[in-house]
Amino acid sequence: MSTSNIFANIPARVASEIVERIAHSSAVTIERIISPRGYASPGGFWYDGDRNEWVLVLQGGAAVLFEGESSPRLLSAGDQMTIPAHTRHRVEWTDPDQVTVWLAVFY
Amino acid sequence: MSTSNIFANIPARVASEIVERIAHSSAVTIERIISPRGYASPGGFWYDGDRNEWVLVLQGGAAVLFEGESSPRLLSAGDQMTIPAHTRHRVEWTDPDQVTVWLAVFY
Numbered sequence: 081m082s083t084s085n086i087f088a089n090i091p092a093r094v095a096s097e098i099v100e101r102i103a104h105s106s107a108v109t110i111e112r113i114i115s116p117r118g119y120a121s122p123g124g125f126w127y128d129g130d131r132n133e134w135v136l137v138l139q140g141g142a143a144v145l146f147e148g149e150s151s152p153r154l155l156s157a158g159d160q161m162t163i164p165a166h167t168r169h170r171v172e173w174t175d176p177d178q179v180t181v182w183l184a185v186f187y
Numbered sequence: 188m189s190t191s192n193i194f195a196n197i198p199a200r201v202a203s204e205i206v207e208r209i210a211h212s213s214a215v216t217i218e219r220i221i222s223p224r225g226y227a228s229p230g231g232f233w234y235d236g237d238r239n240e241w242v243l244v245l246q247g248g249a250a251v252l253f254e255g256e257s258s259p260r261l262l263s264a265g266d267q268m269t270i271p272a273h274t275r276h277r278v279e280w281t282d283p284d285q286v287t288v289w290l291a292v293f294y
Contacts, residue, residue, distance in 0.1 A: 081253065081274070085265040086243055103241045103269050107214035108294040110241055134210045134217055136193055136290075146188065158192040162210050167188070183243075185292055187215040 086138060086183065090114060094179055113182040115142070121170040128168050131186040136160040140180030143172040193245060193290065197221060201286055209290075220289040222249070228277040235275050238293040243267040247287030250279040 091098075091114070098114040109131075121127070126147055137159050143152035144161075147168035153161065163169060174180040198205075198221070205221040216238075228234070233254055244266050250259035251268075254275035260268065270276060281287040 081260065081268045081270055083260055083262060083266050083268040085263075086267050087265045102267070103239070103292070103294075105239065105294050108292065110292060132210070132212065153188065153190055155190060156192075158194045159190050160193050160209070161188045161190045163188055183290075185210070185215070185217060187210075187212050187294070 086112065087181075090139070090179060090181055092179070093117060107187060109186045111182075111184045111186070112138075113184055115140070115171070115174045115180040115182070117174065117179055118176040119174040119180070120172055126168040126170050129163070129165055129186065132165050133163045134160065134185045134187070135163065136183040138181040138183055140175035140178050142174045142180050142182075145170050145172045193219065194288075197246070197286060197288055199286070200224060214294060216293045218289075218291045218293070219245075220291055222247070222278070222281045222287040222289070224281065224286055225283040226281040226287070227279055233275040233277050236270070236272055236293065239272050240270045241267065241292045241294070242270065243290040245288040245290055247282040247285050249281045249287050249289075252277050252279045 100112045102110040137155045141156045145152040152172045201223050207219045209217040244262045248263045252259040259279045
């Protein structure tokens, strides 16, 4: 067992989303995802995952819009939510002042 | 989807370990675990999990000893590790000055 810190090696700026796999099995994938400052999903794009996703904001903040809803959910550091499979959603914006770091568990 | 904060409702002191389920499926369980200040696993006790466990310290700190090793791994806030199934381990101590909060994913 090796240990590492979830906040290590976070660049101050990234040009596009960086996805790092932390752990993986046939049933689950755990990732650290770094979103650029002031990021938004491409226009008209909706994430539509095959698996459930539990997500925790480790740093920064974001607004996540679910299809059919009029306003996005605002997430800050420490905020978490579970997104059931095939629940279409998109990132409306992320913190403009720092990269946003997510912990995501797909299962 | 409801959101909540992973740092919400953490008591300043707890008498024994508190385990809260965050998400669950047949394949994975995500928990927040709060350990008392200055906690240690019962003498001679080894955790021996049927599932892999990925663990992240959210607050506090701990020393985790693996069977057959001479010294424990020291974990602080942000430190993570994966503990394969049936890897016997015990908590030697936790932070005496605050409760220690773990995020654990069993899979």
